[in-house]
Amino acid sequence: MSDLLIGFxxxxxxxxxxxxxxxxxxxxxxGALPGLGKATGVAVCIPLTFYLGPVAALGMLxxxxxxxxxxxxxxxxxxxxxxxxxxxxxALDGYPLARQGKAQKALKMGLFAxxxxxxxxxxILIALAAPLARYALLIGPVEICAILLFSLxxxxxxxxxxxxxxxxxxxxxxxxxxxxxxxxxxxxxxxLGLLELEDGIALVPMAIGMLAVAExxxxxxxxxxxxxxxxxxxxxxxxxxxxxxxxxxxxxxxxIARGTLIGSVVGILPGLGASVGSFLSYGATKKASKTPEKxxxxxxxxxxxxxxxxxxxxxxxxxxxFALGIPGSxxxxxxxxxxxxxxxxxxxxxxxQQPRLVADVYAAMLCASVILLIVGYTGQRLFAQVIKAPxxxxxxxxxxxxxxxxxMETSSVFSIYVMLFFxxxxxxxxxxxxxxxxxxxxxxxxxxxxxxxxxxxxxLDHNAVNLAKHPIAVVFILLTVAxxxxxxxxxxxxxxxxxxxxxxxxxxxxxxNS
Amino acid sequence: MYEITKRxxxxxxxxxxxxxxxxxxxxxxxxxxTGPITMLVGYGAGGQTDLVARATAKVMAGELGVxxxxxxxxxxxxxxxxxxxxxxxPDGYTMLFHSNSVINSAPFIMEQVxxxxxxxxxxxxxxxxxxGMASQKDQPFNTIAxxxxxAKKNPGSSYGxxxxxxxxxxxEIAKQNGLDVNIVPLKSGSEMINALLGNQVALAFSxxxxxxxxxxxxxxxxxxxxxxxxxxxVPTIEEEGYPLGMDSRTTLILPKGTPRPILDRLxxxxxxxxxxxxxxxxxxAANIPIKYxxxxxxxxEMRDTYAKNKGIMKRAGLISD
Amino acid sequence: xxxxxxxxxVILAIFGLVMLAVVIPLQIDPGPDGxxxxxxxxxxxxxVVIALSLLLVINNIRAKEPEAADxxxxxxxxxxxxxxxxxxxxxxxxxxYLLVSPxxxxxxxxxxxLVALGERRPLVLIAMPAGLLAAIWFLFYKxxxxxxx
Numbered sequence: 012m013s014d015l016l017i018g019f020x021x022x023x024x025x026x027x028x029x030x031x032x033x034x035x036x037x038x039x040x041x042g043a044l045p046g047l048g049k050a051t052g053v054a055v056c057i058p059l060t061f062y063l064g065p066v067a068a069l070g071m072l073x074x075x076x077x078x079x080x081x082x083x084x085x086x087x088x089x090x091x092x093x094x095x096x097x098x099x100x101x102a103l104d105g106y107p108l109a110r111q112g113k114a115q116k117a118l119k120m121g122l123f124a125x126x127x128x129x130x131x132x133x134x135i136l137i138a139l140a141a142p143l144a145r146y147a148l149l150i151g152p153v154e155i156c157a158i159l160l161f162s163l164x165x166x167x168x169x170x171x172x173x174x175x176x177x178x179x180x181x182x183x184x185x186x187x188x189x190x191x192x193x194x195x196x197x198x199x200x201x202x203l204g205l206l207e208l209e210d211g212i213a214l215v216p217m218a219i220g221m222l223a224v225a226e227x228x229x230x231x232x233x234x235x236x237x238x239x240x241x242x243x244x245x246x247x248x249x250x251x252x253x254x255x256x257x258x259x260x261x262x263x264x265x266x267i268a269r270g271t272l273i274g275s276v277v278g279i280l281p282g283l284g285a286s287v288g289s290f291l292s293y294g295a296t297k298k299a300s301k302t303p304e305k306x307x308x309x310x311x312x313x314x315x316x317x318x319x320x321x322x323x324x325x326x327x328x329x330x331x332x333f334a335l336g337i338p339g340s341x342x343x344x345x346x347x348x349x350x351x352x353x354x355x356x357x358x359x360x361x362x363x364q365q366p367r368l369v370a371d372v373y374a375a376m377l378c379a380s381v382i383l384l385i386v387g388y389t390g391q392r393l394f395a396q397v398i399k400a401p402x403x404x405x406x407x408x409x410x411x412x413x414x415x416x417x418x419m420e421t422s423s424v425f426s427i428y429v430m431l432f433f434x435x436x437x438x439x440x441x442x443x444x445x446x447x448x449x450x451x452x453x454x455x456x457x458x459x460x461x462x463x464x465x466x467x468x469x470x471l472d473h474n475a476v477n478l479a480k481h482p483i484a485v486v487f488i489l490l491t492v493a494x495x496x497x498x499x500x501x502x503x504x505x506x507x508x509x510x511x512x513x514x515x516x517x518x519x520x521x522x523x524n525s
Numbered sequence: 526m527y528e529i530t531k532r533x534x535x536x537x538x539x540x541x542x543x544x545x546x547x548x549x550x551x552x553x554x555x556x557x558x559t560g561p562i563t564m565l566v567g568y569g570a571g572g573q574t575d576l577v578a579r580a581t582a583k584v585m586a587g588e589l590g591v592x593x594x595x596x597x598x599x600x601x602x603x604x605x606x607x608x609x610x611x612x613x614x615p616d617g618y619t620m621l622f623h624s625n626s627v628i629n630s631a632p633f634i635m636e637q638v639x640x641x642x643x644x645x646x647x648x649x650x651x652x653x654x655x656x657g658m659a660s661q662k663d664q665p666f667n668t669i670a671x672x673x674x675x676a677k678k679n680p681g682s683s684y685g686x687x688x689x690x691x692x693x694x695x696x697e698i699a700k701q702n703g704l705d706v707n708i709v710p711l712k713s714g715s716e717m718i719n720a721l722l723g724n725q726v727a728l729a730f731s732x733x734x735x736x737x738x739x740x741x742x743x744x745x746x747x748x749x750x751x752x753x754x755x756x757x758x759v760p761t762i763e764e765e766g767y768p769l770g771m772d773s774r775t776t777l778i779l780p781k782g783t784p785r786p787i788l789d790r791l792x793x794x795x796x797x798x799x800x801x802x803x804x805x806x807x808x809x810a811a812n813i814p815i816k817y818x819x820x821x822x823x824x825x826e827m828r829d830t831y832a833k834n835k836g837i838m839k840r841a842g843l844i845s846d
Numbered sequence: 847x848x849x850x851x852x853x854x855x856v857i858l859a860i861f862g863l864v865m866l867a868v869v870i871p872l873q874i875d876p877g878p879d880g881x882x883x884x885x886x887x888x889x890x891x892x893x894v895v896i897a898l899s900l901l902l903v904i905n906n907i908r909a910k911e912p913e914a915a916d917x918x919x920x921x922x923x924x925x926x927x928x929x930x931x932x933x934x935x936x937x938x939x940x941x942x943y944l945l946v947s948p949x950x951x952x953x954x955x956x957x958x959x960l961v962a963l964g965e966r967r968p969l970v971l972i973a974m975p976a977g978l979l980a981a982i983w984f985l986f987y988k989x990x991x992x993x994x995x
Binding site: 148150151202205206281331335337338351354360421422462465469472 | 723725811
């Protein structure tokens with residue numbers, strides 16, 4: 012604790028803070044721009060930080076990651092195009108809110124949820140990095156497989172109107188994720204002989220195409236309607252539309268707490284990623300709500316759930332990095348290089364060999380959370396005006412950014428092809444009411460699930476009896492079975508219950524989301 | 526009808542002169558480099574190779590006096606970047622910094638990869654990967670021979686493999702000794718570390734990053750032809766009687782046809798990293814030994830290792846002929 | 847929507863069958879023994895898709911509730927047109943990228959999209975791409991010091 016105070020002393024000087032602030036702002040802007048994300052931003056900034064001292068450099072890079080996780084809510088809410096795949100759930104309720112003239116309210120809640128999630132997760136990192144990381148090691152492939160199975164049950168809640176179509180989308184997502192080299196057998200699957208597909212379809216260009224460009228296409232097809240709606244929306248007409256009301260705070264605080272918890276846990280577990288965190292949080296909040304059917308029409312809790320989890324993942328994914336030197340996420344992996352280049356070797360030795368530097372970085376991270384609040388808040392009204400801008404000016408700009416963002420993933424035009432392919436798929440998925448959310452979940456969870464299952468088979472020596480050695484896994488498997496049984500029972504009262512509900516649901520066409 | 530006019534003759538002479546100057550790459554190399562150079566890295570940002578690449582770029586930029594832009598072009602373990610560099614202009618302004626295993630091993634393992642060492646030029650090698658078999662510190666074996674004895678008494682143990690090479694080693698050892706080992710697939714170095722630290726597997730193939738955890742992990746065998754600088758007491762796999770040692774080194778790879786003077790210049794700049802203090806700091810922090818090889822030595826190394834690896838892979842049944 | 851569901855259900859079922867029967871066996875080698883086959887998961891997924899798509903089709907054929915009065919086709923012609931236009935813009939951009947250089951490609955994306963959406967003011971058509979490209983150039987080449995291409 013006293014180390015931390017020294018850390019603050021070191022950090023609270025203009026020279027360092029300025030760089031952290033620049034990082035946060037840059038990250039926020041990059042996150043808000045659809046197509047550009049934190050991984051790109053951090054990787055690209057690493058050489059820039061060579062000229063800075065280690066604390067300023069690391070503070071800036073981590074600031075970019077934090078800012079971007081929060082900024083991605085902006086375009087999700089205002090344009091229905093998430094700045095990053097992890098903000099896709101934010102758009103589900105954020106965009107309808109914006110269309111109701113409550114853009115500023117949604118933006119504020121998104122920001123507050125992001126900052127709270129981020130701050131609390133950072134505190135957890137600082138206080139508990141070492142012991143948590145040790146516990147995290149207990150989570151091996153067998154446990155991960157069980158946890159992922161369990162998280163698949165949330166798909167039910169995220170399918171939108173039609174469970175059948177949601178499941179189809181999920182299965183398609185898993186199917187597409189199998190394209191590429193299979194890790195155990197080293198067999199290429201459906202790569203059509205293309206080297207670029209050996210590593211599978213990259214998430215970012217795919218998500219950009221499916222979420223951003225497809226949305227732009229849909230909006231382009233409805234320019235007149237959307238523009239006239241937009242002109243009629245007086246954003247923030249009444250104060251209650253601009254501000255987060257106390258009643259909403261009361262409703263959202265537990266949501267934010269849940270989201271932070273889910274995001275932190277997902278962040279610690281290796282390989283899951285922020286998208287899984289925000290989807291799970293949204294799904295969990297929807298399930299726990301008394302009015303789940305209203306989600307997707309402008310429930311502010313949805314925004315809070317997604318954004319708090321989305322931001323909580325970033326600091327907690329640094330826990331395995333700091334404590335064990337193991338990067339659990341793409342950002343952490345990129346940061347390892349930055350750490351080493353600046354003289355910090357992440358891992359248990361770091362705390363013994365360079366305690367002061369570690370304290371400085373911690374302090375910088377906490378300051379970054381506060382700076383994030385300031386940066387986001389000052390940008391509110393400015394950003395909200397975007398709603399008023401005519402779509403035909405916005406769409407081309409977004410298209411360009413998406414192209415740049417997709418290209419930067421692999422520095423090759425192949426990513427653009429991927430983006431365009433999934434634009435078409437995303438377009439039809441939206442219009443035909445197939446949930447792209449479940450597609451994304453299937454795509455992200457699928458490969459982890461298959462690989463961890465294969466690993467489990469080997470680790471358990473192909474013998475299910477050995478499962479007894481993995482109590483955590485057994486717990487999650489039982490949970491999964493329980494939930495599936497409960498869902499099945501809940502839908503069966505009229506055996507045609509599910510049938511008629513789905514078919515009736517397909518009648519409704521909710522225009523603003525899928 | 527072409528008339529032979531004085532003008533025409535002068536014109537032809539001028540053209541001939543220009544032509545020879547144009548072919549005189551030696552003349553151009555004197556001003557090389559005149560602009561920024563692009564250094565491709567075949568892995569994503571953050572890994573060992575990327576780290577060394579960025580440190581190398583910094584040193585070389587200082588030596589050459591021009592900026593060197595590091596561009597990550599991940600894909601197929603570097604094969605995408607290799608294919609791109611093969612197609613690039615041989616003017617010395619685009620190069621690939623990557624493990625040479627992408628050229629002397631990958632073609633045997635991946636079907637779509639079909640280039641050969643002769644399809645590229647090399648401007649030196651700088652660091653080596655301390656590839657080895659790693660295990661937890663408290664395991665009761667310290668060499669392959671001891672591991673074999675232990676595995677015989679503990680059938681069904683787990684081994685972590687993150688590539689076909691990794692599998693190759695354990696399959697060969699298991700075959701020769703009749704072991705029953707489960708091979709657990711791993712997707713990356715960090716997963717491997719996780720698996721080791723979490724006691725999920727008893728032994729794992731490591732590209733060198735296990736040296737970051739000297740208190741928890743140890744090397745059981747050096748899979749290179751030389752003993753590791755970080756673990757000089759651990760015998761190499763060849764010393765233990767398995768002719769399977771495969772070296773991998775970070776190499777400057779350039780398109781075929783890049784003129785020799787340019788290669789020499791780059792190799793000269795690369796050599797500066799051997800003695801650069803910052804470079805040494807970064808590589809020693811990451812436990813990466815510096816082993817510089819010049820241009821000619823690089824070519825020899827590529828040819829020799831390609832032939833050797835081909836033999837190993839054939840005997841292991843990874844390639845059918 | 848019901849008709850659209852039936853059509854999409856049928857298309858998806860056919861997709862699943864083609865994948866299962868043709869593409870998967872063709873494109874995926876059976877793996878070595880002792881390991882889960884690499885064909886398993888893709889095959890399972892296609893099985894799920896086929897089964898659920900058929901269920902979707904059956905549900906929608908059997909559905910007894912009358913279609914809502916205002917139900918038109920879920921995809922309007924404008925939207926399809928917009929998709930086609932965007933496709934054309936990107937097609938042109940890619941050609942330019944491959945044949946010339948990234949800069950005109952980027953410009954075409956912006957100008958093409960603007961025109962496709964009905965923007966005709968020459969000032970905007972020139973100023974926007976110029977401004978956006980300059981901003982991107984500035985951000986990446988100057989501020990961040992890294993080339994995009």
